[in-house]
Amino acid sequence: MKPIKITNRNIMFTEPMGETYDLNIGLILGAKHNFVIDTGRGSGSVAPVLEYIGDDPKPTVVINTHSHWDHVCGNHVFESGLIVSHTICRELIEKHWDEFFDSISRHIDGEARKCLPNLTFDSKLHFPEDGISLYHTPGHAPDGISIYDAVDRVLYAGDEIGDTDDEIVPHIGTDKETMQRTIEIFKQIDFDICISGHNKPQTKAVLARMETALAAAWKRQNEKG
Numbered sequence: 253m254k255p256i257k258i259t260n261r262n263i264m265f266t267e268p269m270g271e272t273y274d275l276n277i278g279l280i281l282g283a284k285h286n287f288v289i290d291t292g293r294g295s296g297s298v299a300p301v302l303e304y305i306g307d308d309p310k311p312t313v314v315i316n317t318h319s320h321w322d323h324v325c326g327n328h329v330f331e332s333g334l335i336v337s338h339t340i341c342r343e344l345i346e347k348h349w350d351e352f353f354d355s356i357s358r359h360i361d362g363e364a365r366k367c368l369p370n371l372t373f374d375s376k377l378h379f380p381e382d383g384i385s386l387y388h389t390p391g392h393a394p395d396g397i398s399i400y401d402a403v404d405r406v407l408y409a410g411d412e413i414g415d416t417d418d419e420i421v422p423h424i425g426t427d428k429e430t431m432q433r434t435i436e437i438f439k440q441i442d443f444d445i446c447i448s449g450h451n452k453p454q455t456k457a458v459l460a461r462m463e464t465a466l467a468a469a470w471k472r473q474n475e476k477g
């Protein structure tokens with residue numbers, strides 16, 4: 253995982269994952285807390301993040317953008333601190349850990365252990381002293397959340413942005429209406445840069461491309477059925 257400085261206080265750690273996409277972890281160096289966004293494939297994924305934080309005494313807050321394995325497997329490294337997610341995310345990790353862990357164990361980087369979020373929310377959560385807000389933004393996943401840094405105007409959208417430019421609408425694990433509503437939420441947020449779980453950093457223009465692709469998929473489906 254290689255650190256890339258996106259803005260003054262936003263760092264993205266990235267490594268190749270599939271043939272055409274990466275795995276990204278975010279770090280926001282807030283005024284009162286450091287926020288680690290997703291914990292990747294295990295302790296190995298978060299080791300460079302810990303190294304970057306170094307001896308900074310601010311408490312670390314981990315945020316899971318959703319429950320998929322490649323976003324939560326390093327949670328245990330931070331188990332003494334705050335781990336935040338949507339309420340459904342905690343339920344899904346609890347319910348599915350054993351089955352998904354069996355099927356993905358060969359992809360783990362370092363160690364992974366079941367470690368559930370210890371602070372959950374349903375709609376919104378704010379860390380006002382840090383200028384950080386969390387929003388429920390389902391679409392790719394029912395438990396999808398996004399994190400907005402209002403100081404540097406950076407949005408972390410998890411997998412709610414597609415993994416590559418060719419697939420800019422992600423796999424939809426809810427329904428198209430829910431995905432469209434989340435795009436509407438993103439439009440209301442005043443961001444300059446959007447970091448997602450697997451794609452390159454995007455500008456706000458990504459939303460128009462998503463809407464076009466979503467409308468085209470909708471049309472194809474209606475023509476078929």
Ligand SMILES: [Zn+2]
Pocket residue numbers: 318320392393411
């Ligand atoms: Zn996902």
